[in-house]
Amino acid sequence: MSEFHGSATRGSNPRPExxxxxxxxxxxxxxxxxxxxxPDVPAKALDARAxxxxxxxxxxxxxxxxxxxxxxxxxxxxxxxxxxxxxQSQFALIRGNTFEARVKADGGAELLRLTxxxxxxxxxxxxxxxxxxxxxxxxxxxxxxxxxxxxxAVAAGGWTLLDxxxxxxxxxxxxxxxxxxxxxxxxxxxxxxxEIKSFPMLDGSADPAKVGAAARQAAVYVLALEAVAARLTxxxxxxxEVLLVCPKDFSNLPTARAVDVRAQRAVTARQLDRLTRVxxxxxxxxxxxxxxxxxxxxxxxxxxxxxxxxxxPECLSSCELAFHCRQRSRAADAxxxxxxxxRAELGALGTVHEVLSAARGESG
Numbered sequence: 001m002s003e004f005h006g007s008a009t010r011g012s013n014p015r016p017e018x019x020x021x022x023x024x025x026x027x028x029x030x031x032x033x034x035x036x037x038x039p040d041v042p043a044k045a046l047d048a049r050a051x052x053x054x055x056x057x058x059x060x061x062x063x064x065x066x067x068x069x070x071x072x073x074x075x076x077x078x079x080x081x082x083x084x085x086x087x088q089s090q091f092a093l094i095r096g097n098t099f100e101a102r103v104k105a106d107g108g109a110e111l112l113r114l115t116x117x118x119x120x121x122x123x124x125x126x127x128x129x130x131x132x133x134x135x136x137x138x139x140x141x142x143x144x145x146x147x148x149x150x151x152x153a154v155a156a157g158g159w160t161l162l163d164x165x166x167x168x169x170x171x172x173x174x175x176x177x178x179x180x181x182x183x184x185x186x187x188x189x190x191x192x193x194x195e196i197k198s199f200p201m202l203d204g205s206a207d208p209a210k211v212g213a214a215a216r217q218a219a220v221y222v223l224a225l226e227a228v229a230a231r232l233t234x235x236x237x238x239x240x241e242v243l244l245v246c247p248k249d250f251s252n253l254p255t256a257r258a259v260d261v262r263a264q265r266a267v268t269a270r271q272l273d274r275l276t277r278v279x280x281x282x283x284x285x286x287x288x289x290x291x292x293x294x295x296x297x298x299x300x301x302x303x304x305x306x307x308x309x310x311x312x313p314e315c316l317s318s319c320e321l322a323f324h325c326r327q328r329s330r331a332a333d334a335x336x337x338x339x340x341x342x343r344a345e346l347g348a349l350g351t352v353h354e355v356l357s358a359a360r361g362e363s364g
Contacts, residue, residue: 038292043070053318068278073320079293082324129159142166160185167224219264
């Protein structure tokens with residue numbers, strides 16, 4: 001008797017494979033992403049800073065799968081021999097945490113005063129504002145607790161300050177848990193994102209590049225808040241003017257300005273929609289691919305090279321793997337290392353050799 005493999009008999013119509021339910025697909029994807037990280041390697045959370053950088057380069061499948069799987073790209077870059085100094089220094093982190101604690105002292109009285117002054121001057125003074133406890137087990141629990149606190153704040157009216165709430169945003173089919181510095185609920189039920197930064201505002205203005213980066217980061221939080229608001233009836237208004245709080249001049253006293261993030265929100269939403277789904281990228285990887293930094297350098301290099309990258313010089317200021325990708329781009333003689341504008345002008349010419357050959361009239 002021949003062995004039965006479940007195939008249709010000759011001449012019959014093949015039966016389509018049943019589509020697994022969403023829950024089953026989600027579980028399978030989580031297992032696959034855990035395999036890509038490596039055995040017993042905890043997932044690195046995808047924060048708004050990384051998400052904004054990912055949205056700025058939606059064509060990079062390498063970053064999409066590494067961030068979606070929760071791979072520690074800094075450790076991976078070190079294991080590949082191309083460590084990056086991208087990220088905040090320990091001194092900057094300590095200074096930022098100290099300033100944030102000062103801004104939120106006394107139940108966030110100064111923070112709420114700045115919010116009312118700049119964004120809602122017609123509202124009642126924020127005396128005795130509610131500051132709900134948002135603690136819960138795990139990111140999923142904190143996300144649910146935050147959603148409940150927002151709903152309760154809208155129903156109660158008055159001012160409410162949510163200190164480090166947890167929000168979730170779907171990114172290429174994988175959930176990202178985000179933690180803004182604060183969210184303020186206004187007496188009219190509107191929600192405002194608060195970004196607290198340690199760079200100074202001198203005479204009322206700050207470094208435009210740093211303000212722009214903060215705006216892109218805040219736009220991610222606005223998108224995540226909109227997802228929460230959409231589940232309420234009627235949906236509260238998520239304000240597109242965020243509050244940016246910084247030290248005043250050279251002191252440690254807080255000052256603030258309102259930053260309109262509608263443009264950044266629109267761009268980020270559009271770019272996130274363009275991201276290839278993580279499960280699609282994972283399915284195309286060779287069996288046994290693993291990005292565990294403890295693996296031999298040769299295996300790691302092969303694993304990383306199995307995922308196409310979209311390197312550009314801008315990656316140096318936003319991605320831990322940028323030095324490695326730059327090395328590979330140089331080795332491949334790729335024109336991408338010369339910048340996106342020039343790459344767009346060159347059309348089908350993908351290497352510097354092809355460009356020079358066409359310029360000399362030898363080809364093309």
